[in-house]
Amino acid sequence: MTTPIDTATAARTLLTEVAGAVDAPTWSAPGRVNLIGEHTDYNDGFVFPFAIEYRTHVALATRGDGMIRVASTFDETPVEVALSELDDLFPARRDEVTEWARYPLGVAWALLQAAGVDASTVTGVDLAFASDVPVGAGLSSSAAIEGATATALAETWGIDLDRVELAKVGRRAENDAVGAPTGIMDQMASMLGRADAATFLDCRSLDAQVIDLGFAAAGLELLVMDTGVKHSHATGGYGERRAACERAAAALGVPALRDVSTEDLERLESLVDEVTLRRARHVVTENQRVLDTVRTLREAGPAAIGDVLVASHVSMRDDFEISVPELDTAVDAALAAGAVGARMTGGGFGGAAIALVSSDSAEKVTDAVASAFSDAGFAAPNIFTVTPSPGAGRDA
Structure with a gap:
């Protein structure tokens, strides 16, 4: 993987190639890991993600012709439209735009709408993107693109929206411009991140608290164990579970499972x-x-949360049935090698698991998981640490 400074430089270099801009400013936003709270977001519940050090960087240059052009290191063809055309494009004609470009263009559209600003009153822009957020590991590379775009454009256009409002802009872009029916957890985590802390989010009220994790002081690290198994939500598994949650809430006569206690x-x-x-x-x-x-975390510190992480995985494996053998193997091997706790993370049906480990056992756990995958005949996993990190903003 590239380092953040490499990625910022790559964004500037691409902008020079595309638009001739030199020494352009950059903004960036992180991906995220969800420590705990899976499939609770669309049930109006609670989630607890944190921003990570892997980020998407965007370099920006203004232009005087009312156009917005987006380019990225992961697609050789820039996309250019008039800012005045965004309202016509989204959402009705979104399929005319290549999928990756819908993210930044959708953010521009949603930002102008949220601020009540006419497109004719803001300057045109060139945006060039580069990212080191691992794709396919469930670390929300999409929210990183949205957060970087929203903070860059808001500052450039003089739009004064707070971070929660910018997270809402990102969610609207993803829902309406991209067409992905996601919640707001990823955008909030990317916008509100802080070093060695996680975001405790109420998905109904959007009240958010930044909670100290204390990993560094406790000598702990978080490993991401990317199984390489691609998510298969398109097969209907995700939709079936969401429908089941809605049936259960309706049977109890409540708006969402958020309103149901364990006694119910x-x-x-x-x-x-x-x-x-x-x-x-x-x-x-x-x-x-x-x-x-x-x-x-508040009462006993991070070394005491292991049992809760394991219980979460068991619940997803047995009750929600969204794990796969590779995820179970990663979790079981990590725990057997001494991890404090481990669980699958993300929507399920593939993707990644996480393991909370002591810093001096990270290599041992990594080797154990890799060995377990080899013994099971699975493709080698991609295992790396993530560090709770700051949220979106302008780069220094």
Whole structure:
């Protein structure tokens, strides 16, 4: 992987190639890891992600013709449209725009709409992107693009929106311009990140608290164990689980599973089928695990959260049934090698698991997981550490 400084330089170099701009300023935003709180976001529940050191950088130059041009190191063809055309493009004609470009162009569109600013009153821009956020590991490279674009354009255009509003801009871009029905967790984590801290987010109210993690002081690191198994949400697994959550909430007469306590689950048994009950049980208990994790961090420190992480994985494996053999192998091998705790992270059906480990055991755990994959006949995993890091902003 490249380092952040390499990526910032790559963005500037690309902007020079595309637009002739030299020494352009750059902004950046991070990817994220979700420490705990899976499939709780669309149930109006709680999540607990943190921003990571891997970032998307954007270099920006202004232009005087009312156009916006976006270019990236991962697609050789820049995309250029008039700012005045964005309202016509999104969402009705979004399919006319290549998918990656919908992210930054969608942010420009959503930002202008959120601020109530007419496109004719802002300067045209050239934007060049480079990223070191690992793609396919569930680390939200999309939110990193959105956050970098939103902070760069807001500053350039003099739009005064706070970080929560900019996160909403990113979510609208992803929902309406890209066409991905995601929640707001990723954007909030990318915007609100802070070193050695995570964002405790209420997905109903969008109230957010930055909670100290204390990993560094406790001599702990977080490993990401990317299985290389591609997510298969398109097969219907994600939609089926979301529908099951909605059925369970309707059976109990509440707006969302956020409003259901663990005590209510006994009553739910007589109202829904066994599969729906298990789906609901995961969400209800996972919400409680997020609250327990935040409380435990405050009262006992990060070394005490391991059991909650493991319980989360068991719930996703058995009740929500979104794990796969590679994820289970990663978690089991990490724990057997001495990890404090481990769980799959993200939407499931592939992707990555995480393991909280002592700094002096990181290599041992890494080797153990790699060996377990080899023994099982799986492709080698990509294993690396992530560090809780600052959120989006202008680079120094």
